[in-house]
Amino acid sequence: MLRLYGIAARAWMNRYNSDTAERRQARAAVAEQQPAVVVTGGSRGIGFEIARTFVANGHHVLIIARGAPALTAAAADLNGIYNGRCHTVALDVTAPDAAARIDEALRRAGLYCEVLVNNAATGVSGPFAENADSDLDALTVLNVAALTRLMHSVLPQMLARGSGGVISLASLGGYVPGPHQAAYYASKAYVVSLSEAVAAEISGRGVNICVVAPGPVDTRFHENMGAERAIYRRVLPALTPEDVAAVAYRGFTNGQRVVVPGLHYRLAFLALRLLPHFISVPLTGIILKNPQR
Numbered sequence: 066m067l068r069l070y071g072i073a074a075r076a077w078m079n080r081y082n083s084d085t086a087e088r089r090q091a092r093a094a095v096a097e098q099q100p101a102v103v104v105t106g107g108s109r110g111i112g113f114e115i116a117r118t119f120v121a122n123g124h125h126v127l128i129i130a131r132g133a134p135a136l137t138a139a140a141a142d143l144n145g146i147y148n149g150r151c152h153t154v155a156l157d158v159t160a161p162d163a164a165a166r167i168d169e170a171l172r173r174a175g176l177y178c179e180v181l182v183n184n185a186a187t188g189v190s191g192p193f194a195e196n197a198d199s200d201l202d203a204l205t206v207l208n209v210a211a212l213t214r215l216m217h218s219v220l221p222q223m224l225a226r227g228s229g230g231v232i233s234l235a236s237l238g239g240y241v242p243g244p245h246q247a248a249y250y251a252s253k254a255y256v257v258s259l260s261e262a263v264a265a266e267i268s269g270r271g272v273n274i275c276v277v278a279p280g281p282v283d284t285r286f287h288e289n290m291g292a293e294r295a296i297y298r299r300v301l302p303a304l305t306p307e308d309v310a311a312v313a314y315r316g317f318t319n320g321q322r323v324v325v326p327g328l329h330y331r332l333a334f335l336a337l338r339l340l341p342h343f344i345s346v347p348l349t350g351i352i353l354k355n356p357q358r
């Protein structure tokens with residue numbers, strides 16, 4: 066059933082995908098290179114597991130993070146099993162020249178970007194009025210500006226070739242305003258909106274835009290944003306990064322535009338779409354609150 070859905074989805078995505086001269090030219094331009102999956106924030110957590118899943122399915126990956134030691138360790142881990150298919154570039158993706166440096170790293174490795182996984186993000190918790198300016202700036206620059214720039218930089222070539230796609234990590238939090246994580250939830254609503262709008266614009270041109278919206282996942286993310294003691298960490302079951310990666314990979318390859326890992330979180334997703342905000346927003350605020358603050 067899922068396979069039939071995948072075939073139908075791909076046929077629909079490719080309905081305008083005729084083999085034009087421009088397309089042949091764009092493909093010929095990368096004929097000497099290998100396609101690669103570029104994963105921002107690929108050194109740990111969900112990004113690392115998505116990289117592992119693509120490598121395990123025969124792809125080359127380029128993983129990106131700021132911290133070189135963790136990146137090197139992650140690549141050694143993957144290359145230990147899938148010899149030579151994991152490449153790295155230590156880079157802050159908020160740098161103005163990030164896209165150019167990713168291109169350069171790909172070229173040096175004989176690769177081109179076939180799939181971008183826009184995964185790196187940061188969170189800020191606590192009452193918005195008390196958040197530090199520097200934390201809010203770091204969040205919008207990474208979660209919104211860098212994600213937009215990277216997607217914008219890879220799309221023209223993908224469209225010219227009529228293949229590939231972008232997977233962006235949003236969150237269930239992208240579907241409801243989140244008191245006590247206001248800016249983080251708002252940034253994920255941006256990711257959902259951007260991805261779905263671009264997907265509609267380029268529908269039928271062979272390029273898949275997929276947004277992944279997990280509930281809480283067991284990674285360092287919550288601790289790093291000072292939310293480890295918030296109520297949701299105790300009451301909501303956490304997904305594993307491996308589960309999220311497997312569902313994201315399957316959803317993307319089947320041409321799905323929105324992927325929500327976990328049956329219980331698919332039900333929560335449905336509830337968030339149906340409930341009016343005067344109910345869902347205060348409830349979300351209750352579970353996002355850190356009672357010790």
Ligand SMILES: NC(=O)c1ccc[n+]([C@@H]2O[C@H](COP(=O)([O-])OP(=O)(O)OC[C@H]3O[C@@H](n4cnc5c(N)ncnc54)[C@H](OP(=O)(O)O)[C@@H]3O)[C@@H](O)[C@H]2O)c1
Pocket residue numbers: 105106107108109110111112129130131132133135156157158159183184185186187207234235236237278279280281282283284285286287289
């Ligand atoms: N964990 C959850 O519960 C959850 C739920 C829903 C959605 N998500 C989303 O899933 C994605 C991944 O989350 P995660 O939990 O796996 O996070 P994580 O464990 O904190 O990993 C974040 C990754 O991003 C990298 N990174 C951070 N800032 C960067 C920058 N400026 N430039 C390049 N790389 C950077 C980190 O490495 P360096 O620090 O070395 O740069 C690390 O590799 C995020 O978009 C998050 O919003 C997470």
